[in-house]
Amino acid sequence: MQVQINDIKRNWDFRSDTVTKPTTGMMAAMLNAPVGDSVFGEDPTVLELESRVAKLCGKEAALFCASSTMGNQLAIRAHLHSPPESILCHAKSHIFQYESGGASLLSQAMMLPVTPSNSINLTAKDVEDNLILDNSFCHKAPTKLVALENTFSGVVMPLEDMQQIAALAHGHGIPVHLDGSRLWNASAATGISIADYVKDMDSVNLCLSKGMGCPVGALLVGSTAFIDKARHFRKVFGGGWRQAGILAAAGLYAIDNIWPTMKHSHQQARRLADGMTRMGFTLVLPVETNMVLLALDAEHKPACEKLIDMLKTEGVILGLVYEGSLRLVVHHQIDDTCIDLVLSTASKLGLSSN
Numbered sequence: 530m531q532v533q534i535n536d537i538k539r540n541w542d543f544r545s546d547t548v549t550k551p552t553t554g555m556m557a558a559m560l561n562a563p564v565g566d567s568v569f570g571e572d573p574t575v576l577e578l579e580s581r582v583a584k585l586c587g588k589e590a591a592l593f594c595a596s597s598t599m600g601n602q603l604a605i606r607a608h609l610h611s612p613p614e615s616i617l618c619h620a621k622s623h624i625f626q627y628e629s630g631g632a633s634l635l636s637q638a639m640m641l642p643v644t645p646s647n648s649i650n651l652t653a654k655d656v657e658d659n660l661i662l663d664n665s666f667c668h669k670a671p672t673k674l675v676a677l678e679n680t681f682s683g684v685v686m687p688l689e690d691m692q693q694i695a696a697l698a699h700g701h702g703i704p705v706h707l708d709g710s711r712l713w714n715a716s717a718a719t720g721i722s723i724a725d726y727v728k729d730m731d732s733v734n735l736c737l738s739k740g741m742g743c744p745v746g747a748l749l750v751g752s753t754a755f756i757d758k759a760r761h762f763r764k765v766f767g768g769g770w771r772q773a774g775i776l777a778a779a780g781l782y783a784i785d786n787i788w789p790t791m792k793h794s795h796q797q798a799r800r801l802a803d804g805m806t807r808m809g810f811t812l813v814l815p816v817e818t819n820m821v822l823l824a825l826d827a828e829h830k831p832a833c834e835k836l837i838d839m840l841k842t843e844g845v846i847l848g849l850v851y852e853g854s855l856r857l858v859v860h861h862q863i864d865d866t867c868i869d870l871v872l873s874t875a876s877k878l879g880l881s882s883n
């Protein structure tokens with residue numbers, strides 16, 4: 530039987546990098562993947578992906594999960610032991626804001642959101658000021674996990690901050706989990722290896738279905754004992770899967786073929802940001818990887834809304850209002866023609882930079 534694969538010709542959708550669709554090459558890799566029963570530990574492609582990503586992180590083991598939400602929630606469940614417990618995290622982190630209150634449901638843990646003093650990333654001082662160490666008064670839930678996120682809204686968390694926070698937390702016997710859903714982007718942008726980024730982290734979650742372009746999947750990485758525990762909970766949560774090699778094959782393909790294209794996506798985001806600011810739009814966060822967040826205040830909102838409408842007629846989708854800003858996310862299925870089109874359309878709006 531001949532299988533026809535329809536190639537993705539155009540995916541001019543800036544709402545998120547989660548909109549990326551499998552390419553012909555990725556689909557071919559998936560079709561040809563050797564598979565087995567992954568719950569029995571017998572799927573060779575899943576095993577290959579887990580071992581490759583564990584090695585990439587310089588850690589002992591990895592667990593292929595359905596999504597980043599699952600990876601993060603399994604990490605929380607596997608790190609914690611018995612309530613009352615709390616997890617210190619960035620107040621705008623995905624783990625706190627966008628995982629449906631999972632920590633309270635699945636791990637009976639309280640999230641302690643902290644607003645960074647520099648308004649972007651947590652520093653060791655922010656963490657130190659908010660740790661709950663002394664429970665002698667019994668009103669509080671002691672900090673039993675610190676959760677970081679890199680990149681955060683496209684901004685790279687500096688390695689030194691991660692190292693200082695880990696040293697502080699470890700000094701109190703507290704493990705650190707990294708939501709590294711877009712750590713691929715951080716590494717591509719800075720040239721710092723994934724292994725260097727996660728050296729001091731106790732666990733990390735890496736997503737495959739964002740800029741990496743896979744249909745589903747994430748990898749939770751850590752020590753063998755930690756991953757064994759997480760694998761147990763993955764089964765409890767209904768996430769033990771069988772011939773998952775067809776999905777793992779997409780991940781292996783992405784590491785070799787999509788990850789190397791991220792640098793170009795970052796250059797495109799930079800070009801977009803520079804052009805838009807020259808035309809009078811305002812950035813709400815620095816553009817360091819693939820995200821451009823534009824101000825949607827009273828001055829800029831009409832122009833942003835007009836831009837969304839005008840581009841819609843050209844087949845370009847914009848429109849994710851994120852934390853009060855218009856978020857444009859560049860991914861490997863946005864080409865240079867599309868960036869040109871957004872810039873030329875924006876230039877017709879008459880916003881002035883002075």
Ligand SMILES: Cc1ncc(COP(=O)(O)O)c(C=O)c1O
Binds near residue numbers: 547596597598
């Ligand atoms: C930083 C971060 N972490 C975790 C997730 C969760 O990913 P998923 O929706 O695939 O579970 C997202 C999703 O956008 C995210 O941006």
